[in-house]
Amino acid sequence: MEHLINQRVKNIEISGIRKFFNLVADVEDLISFTIGQPDFPTPDHVKKAGIQAIEKDFTSYTHNAGTLELRKAACQFVNKKYRLDYKAESEVIVTMGASEAIDITFRTILEEGTEVLLPGPIYPGYEPIIRMMGAVPVHVDIRKNQFRFTLETMKPYITDKTRCIVLPYPSNPTGVSLSSDELREIADFMKDKDIFILADEIYSELTFDQKHTSIASFIKEKTIVINGLSKSHSMTGWRIGFLFAPESLAKHILKVHQYNVSCANSIAQKAAYEALTIGINDADIMKEEYAKRREYVYNRLKSMGLEVVKPDGAFYFFVKIPETISLNSFDFALKLVQETRVAVVPGSAFSEFGEGYFRLSFACSMANLERGLNQMETFFQQQK
Structure with missing residues (x-):
């Protein structure tokens, strides 16, 4: 009966974000910088x-x-x-x-x-x-x-x-x-x-x-x-x-x-x-912590020699994959997981204009950011 499915629906693919997240979800000891989910509990x-x-x-x-x-x-x-x-x-x-x-x-x-x-x-x-x-x-x-x-x-x-x-x-x-x-x-x-x-x-x-x-x-x-x-x-x-x-x-x-x-x-x-109403300013606590993480991650990425625009808001960095790495963004992200157990989102998930980049979410603990970025730094040094 699949031939009767609306062709426009058949042509749609699962989100590249979720596709990659699901692919690596079972990797043991994974540090995930993928999903845009606040790491704070609901108040x-x-x-x-x-x-x-x-x-x-x-x-x-x-x-x-x-x-x-x-x-x-x-x-x-x-x-x-x-x-x-x-x-x-x-x-x-x-x-x-x-x-x-x-x-x-x-x-x-x-x-x-x-x-x-x-x-x-x-x-x-x-x-x-x-x-x-x-x-x-x-x-x-x-x-x-x-x-x-x-x-x-x-x-x-x-x-x-x-x-x-x-x-x-x-x-x-x-x-x-x-x-x-x-x-x-x-x-x-x-x-x-x-x-x-x-x-x-x-x-x-x-x-x-x-x-x-x-x-x-x-x-x-x-x-x-x-x-x-x-x-x-x-x-x-x-x-x-x-x-x-x-x-x-x-x-x-x-x-x-x-x-x-x-x-x-x-x-x-x-x-x-x-x-x-009561929680009208609840975001301030999260924002203060995200601001600290943003500074930390930005300084770490720049120290690795990576090309990145400092974000004004949200909790993402969109990072240029170094030209020394001759892989598309999906294969790059897959290799990063395999060699470092750090997961980022391939830039190709964000249209053709995201190819050549990866998205890193800093909505996770500072401990995981430090550990994950340490492993990423070692990875990039090895690619030179």
Whole structure:
């Protein structure tokens, strides 16, 4: 019966991140710098809120868009943090993680033959959904621009078919962000264009050198902001995301969401409310530790002679594989595991523009970072 499967689905491959992670998962004594999962537990007070929701039988469907108390808390959160102004009743949807928010956005705004501009390299979660919609992903090479997806880099790729531009900042896999001036320049250019902006800001609470700025603060009417609690509150498994959009757009996205999942998990919504209110600054503890690790890893990588851009946020380094190593990124990562028992993600997982690089996540203990980087340093010395 496989010949009856939707051809667009058949053409999609499993994420290169997961593919490599699964391949090496059974290696003994492995030091993994692969998955983008905070190594901190969900805050205790947030877990207790989830437990109380179960004990009080808060286990039924909620409003399709999420409980009103949570939507109000989400709007207050982004207003306080990023000066964004959204109406809780009609301009925010609680989703099953940021991934569902991306899915329902593309399914709402894309049509056959429309184009979506993406920076390259980029997280692999966008392209398959775009292709399933019959739309066309257009990658813009940002490697020579310090991984910055600026107006100058995207303008040559904008056509009358361009329907959406994806701005994922801080970026996975590079950790690079955009400045307020760079975002304003994009917003000013887009004001008279019939193009949506999808701003994936899931790492917005994990920035180091500058406070996060959302492009929606300049051009709300054309922007869909996606955020969530996976990274800011170490709640990856709780699957709570948020989608913010003008009412005229949100009302249509809500229809897709309704038929997709009905509503987000009710128990997780109670925990999310706790996270956004009592735990509004919970990310600060993690961010302080990540900042220390970033400095350590950056100095170690530079001392090895590796080419790398220092990340502005998130918890990744995107590192150039030395020219002395004549392997593609997948084979390089496999050899690294075999010879050092250190796992990184091949750059090819992040589009063709990631080839020749590898992603290193520093969302792990300092002890593991030190041990793993020591083994990597020995490996690179042997390749010279």
